Amino acid sequence: MNSVSFTEEKKGLKDILAFIRSELKPKGKALTPFNMISAPIILLGAVLIVIRFTMGLGSVTNLSQDYPWGLWIAFDVLIGVAFAGGAYVLTFVYYILGAEKYHSIVRVTILNGFLAYAFYSGALLLDLGRPWNALNFIIGNKFGVSSVLFMVAWHFFLYTVALLIEFSPIAAEWLGLKRARKILGSLTLGAVIFGIMLSTGHQAGVGGVFLLAKHNIHPLWYSDFIHVLFVVSSIFAGLSMVIFEGMISHRVFSNQMDHEHRSSNNDIVIGLGKVCAVVLFVYFFIKLLEFIHGKQWSLLNTPMGYWYLTEVIGFVLIPCGLFLSGTRQLNVTYIRAAAILTMAGIFINRFNVCIIAYKWYLPLSERYFPSWMEVAVTLSIICAEIWVFRWIVNRMPVFRESPEWAIEEKTQEKNITTRKEVPQWKVSAT
Amino acid sequence: MRHAEEKNVEVRWMGIDRRNFLKVIAGGIAGAVSGNILAPRTLKAEEIAPIKQFMGVLVDTTRCVGCRACEAGCAEANHLPVPDISDISVFEKKRQTSLSEWNVVNRYKTEKGEVFVKKQCMHCNQPGCVSACLVKSMEKRKEGPVTWAPNCMGCRYCMVSCPFDSPKFEYNSPAPRILKCTLCWDRLEKGEKPACVEYCPVEALTFGARRELVEEAKRRIYGGNGKYLPHIYGEHEVGGTGYLYISKVPFEQIGFRTDLGQTAYPALSKGFFWNIVLLDILIPPLLLGIHYATRREKKVKVIEGGKR
Numbered sequence: 001m002n003s004v005s006f007t008e009e010k011k012g013l014k015d016i017l018a019f020i021r022s023e024l025k026p027k028g029k030a031l032t033p034f035n036m037i038s039a040p041i042i043l044l045g046a047v048l049i050v051i052r053f054t055m056g057l058g059s060v061t062n063l064s065q066d067y068p069w070g071l072w073i074a075f076d077v078l079i080g081v082a083f084a085g086g087a088y089v090l091t092f093v094y095y096i097l098g099a100e101k102y103h104s105i106v107r108v109t110i111l112n113g114f115l116a117y118a119f120y121s122g123a124l125l126l127d128l129g130r131p132w133n134a135l136n137f138i139i140g141n142k143f144g145v146s147s148v149l150f151m152v153a154w155h156f157f158l159y160t161v162a163l164l165i166e167f168s169p170i171a172a173e174w175l176g177l178k179r180a181r182k183i184l185g186s187l188t189l190g191a192v193i194f195g196i197m198l199s200t201g202h203q204a205g206v207g208g209v210f211l212l213a214k215h216n217i218h219p220l221w222y223s224d225f226i227h228v229l230f231v232v233s234s235i236f237a238g239l240s241m242v243i244f245e246g247m248i249s250h251r252v253f254s255n256q257m258d259h260e261h262r263s264s265n266n267d268i269v270i271g272l273g274k275v276c277a278v279v280l281f282v283y284f285f286i287k288l289l290e291f292i293h294g295k296q297w298s299l300l301n302t303p304m305g306y307w308y309l310t311e312v313i314g315f316v317l318i319p320c321g322l323f324l325s326g327t328r329q330l331n332v333t334y335i336r337a338a339a340i341l342t343m344a345g346i347f348i349n350r351f352n353v354c355i356i357a358y359k360w361y362l363p364l365s366e367r368y369f370p371s372w373m374e375v376a377v378t379l380s381i382i383c384a385e386i387w388v389f390r391w392i393v394n395r396m397p398v399f400r401e402s403p404e405w406a407i408e409e410k411t412q413e414k415n416i417t418t419r420k421e422v423p424q425w426k427v428s429a430t
Numbered sequence: 431m432r433h434a435e436e437k438n439v440e441v442r443w444m445g446i447d448r449r450n451f452l453k454v455i456a457g458g459i460a461g462a463v464s465g466n467i468l469a470p471r472t473l474k475a476e477e478i479a480p481i482k483q484f485m486g487v488l489v490d491t492t493r494c495v496g497c498r499a500c501e502a503g504c505a506e507a508n509h510l511p512v513p514d515i516s517d518i519s520v521f522e523k524k525r526q527t528s529l530s531e532w533n534v535v536n537r538y539k540t541e542k543g544e545v546f547v548k549k550q551c552m553h554c555n556q557p558g559c560v561s562a563c564l565v566k567s568m569e570k571r572k573e574g575p576v577t578w579a580p581n582c583m584g585c586r587y588c589m590v591s592c593p594f595d596s597p598k599f600e601y602n603s604p605a606p607r608i609l610k611c612t613l614c615w616d617r618l619e620k621g622e623k624p625a626c627v628e629y630c631p632v633e634a635l636t637f638g639a640r641r642e643l644v645e646e647a648k649r650r651i652y653g654g655n656g657k658y659l660p661h662i663y664g665e666h667e668v669g670g671t672g673y674l675y676i677s678k679v680p681f682e683q684i685g686f687r688t689d690l691g692q693t694a695y696p697a698l699s700k701g702f703f704w705n706i707v708l709l710d711i712l713i714p715p716l717l718l719g720i721h722y723a724t725r726r727e728k729k730v731k732v733i734e735g736g737k738r
Contacts, residue, residue: 053604054604055602055604056600056601056602056603056604056606057601057602057606058601058602059602061601063601064601065526065528065589065595065598065599066595068586068589068590068599069586069590092717095721096717096720096721096724097720097724098721098724098725127585128583128584128585129582129583129584129585129586129599129600129606130580130582130583130584130605130606131583131584133565133581133582133583133584134583136565136581136583137564137565137583141565141581142565142566142567142581143565143566144563144564144565144566144567146561146696147561147562147563147564147587148562148699148702148703149562149563149564149585149587150564151703151706153564189721192717193713193714193717193718193721194714196713196717197709197710197713197714197717200709200713201706201709201710204702204705204706204709205702205706208699208702208706209587209590210590211698211699211701211702212558212561212562212587212590212591212695212698212699213590213591214593214698215593215687215689215690216590224698224701225701227702227705228705
């Protein structure tokens with residue numbers, strides 16, 4: 001273990017800064033197909049963002065007095081937050097229930113959750129008309145305590161901090177900061193517990209925001225329990241995202257994964273599939289109860305009714321069955337297909353609530369349809385997020401096991417030391 | 431300074447200080463049933479009940495002749511482009527209020543002839559936009575108006591939560607504001623009537639304490655020639671609004687939403703708040719409990735394993 005002696009506290013701030021500077025340089029080829037596509041998109045997005053801040057929201061978006069919320073809210077906030085739900089579900093399963101099985105995917109899920117929140121709060125700033133006032137709800141330039149959005153904003157803000165704390169030991173391991181790793185690691189359990197409280201509150205709040213839009217949302221989608229529907233759906237949305245992300249990562253970041261990560265994958269996917277199947281059914285059941293209770297049978301035989309049935313049957317009940325048969329037959333392909341279908345369902349549901357069933361009664365010419373510029377900005381945010389994700393995964397111990405010295409500190413003992421004794425920062429990850 | 435002004439305005443409007451009046455009454459009751467434990471409760475009820483009555487406008491659609499003088503007055507008072515009110519072609523289509531027109535008059539062809547209806551912010555008693563705002567930029571003034579302040583962050587939730595689509599957002603400005611009728615808040619502070627009321631030549635608009643306007647509306651409905659429908663739009667809609675309308679034709683024929691219900695908008699999110707408070711209180715101890723319940727077993731195992 002002498003080879004990891006560089007991690008001792010000898011290093012000064014200077015060394016760390018020099019290390020970070022060396023890490024900032026790109027690794028691997030610059031001209032990959034993904035880079036060739038994403039770089040121009042990010043550039044275009046940056047230009048559009050400048051235009052948006054100089055000329056106002058109207059210059060870039062198709063928002064109107066009838067549709068104050070469009071693609072940026074529906075996609076970046078509603079859908080992005082739902083997909084980030086995996087972080088709280090997995091930290092619950094791993095840290096609270098102590099299911100060791102999910103060890104290898106906890107870190108990447110936390111990272112994904114954190115990046116999602118960081119980038120979506122960034123995207124939210126673009127959508128705010130007066131972003132220089134964005135912190136007013138924190139600094140108390142009036143606390144609108146009776147506002148659902150006030151609750152959402154505080155939960156959102158604090159949860160991002162909690163995710164940062166949950167992620168920080170990974171960064172400390174990367175920098176070789178033993179003491180910091182120890183201190184930050186000791187905060188994890190607290191951050192997890194409050195993180196679960198904050199994120200469920202936040203997920204519910206994102207739906208609860210629409211409680212006040214009763215007159216605007218088609219009765220098939222408006223519900224007095226819309227916040228419950230949102231929080232329940234965030235469970236399977238988040239887990240489907242974890243399954244999907246694992247599918248991609250195993251192709252792209254395979255070189256970063258250790259043996260444990262690769263071998264345990266199918267077992268994990270099946271486990272997650274079981275949770276998804278159950279929660280999807282619960283969600284379907286709530287939808288059904290609420291539908292029967294609302295006595296909305298006559299609405300079903302309308303175009304919006306058919307669309308509603310498509311969503312509830314095609315993208316809730318069918319993926320539920322697919323998850324179920326996948327877990328019964330131990331068929332990972334079924335589960336992955338179900339995850340993709342579930343994610344599509346989340347897209348449809350959130351777009352319905354925010355855009356499609358919103359002022360559904362207006363003639364088509366007055367309806368909102370996102371402009372190409374809104375789509376471009378959204379894409380550039382996703383690309384930028386992937387860039388940052390890639391940068392971190394290629395440098396920090398996210399997929400691979402922690403460095404030896406950190407493992408010793410961990411309470412959960414693992415006897416797997418397949419990693420070669422190479423200093424962490426010399427591991428070249430192409 | 432400002433406070434003193436507000437106080438003056440109030441006194442002028444209300445005549446009797448209702449709070450003191452109620453206190454006297456409550457005191458009288460308490461005295462009459464002295465020693466009764468109900469007495470403090472009576473006083474408490476007085477605290478909970480709306481103490482100040484606020485101002486509103488009664489719109490009598492049967493009197494409106496569609497001259498649009500209120501539009502011109504509104505534009506002038508609020509420094510907006512003044513419309514050409516002799517141009518009657520604007521009645522061809524139904525107009526919404528906009529950034530430059532906070533008050534518009536529409537014409538409706540009904541079974542009882544043409545009816546002109548003025549449209550603007552309704553100044554709800556318990557506004558959705560106010561309960562939506564997370565920085566209290568939208569504010570229900572105790573004198574009645576719902577106003578906007580520049581500490582707004584531009585999230586536009588007020589627009590989503592307004593059942594009358596009143597708040598309008600400046601999409602083409604780098605420093606956008608929310609604009610809408612303010613019930614001429616700056617004029618009220620000076621003790622003047624809202625401009626639209628001031629300019630109305632046929633007394634279709636009446637400015638006064640909302641409570642008295644309801645009485646006046648009822649007087650016209652039941653005391654007159656029976657031409658009105660027995661419905662005051664805004665008396666109970668979404669918990670009551672500062673603007674009140676009376677009409678001779680059903681309100682859905684003259685551009686009103688009659689499906690909004692009588693629940694005040696803030697009440698819609700009440701269940702949510704209970705859920706969140708419960709979640710926030712219950713989740714941490716529950717999780718901590720589960721965590722320790724599962725961890726203790728492990729610890730025992732480790733110690734046993736270590737000793738052998």
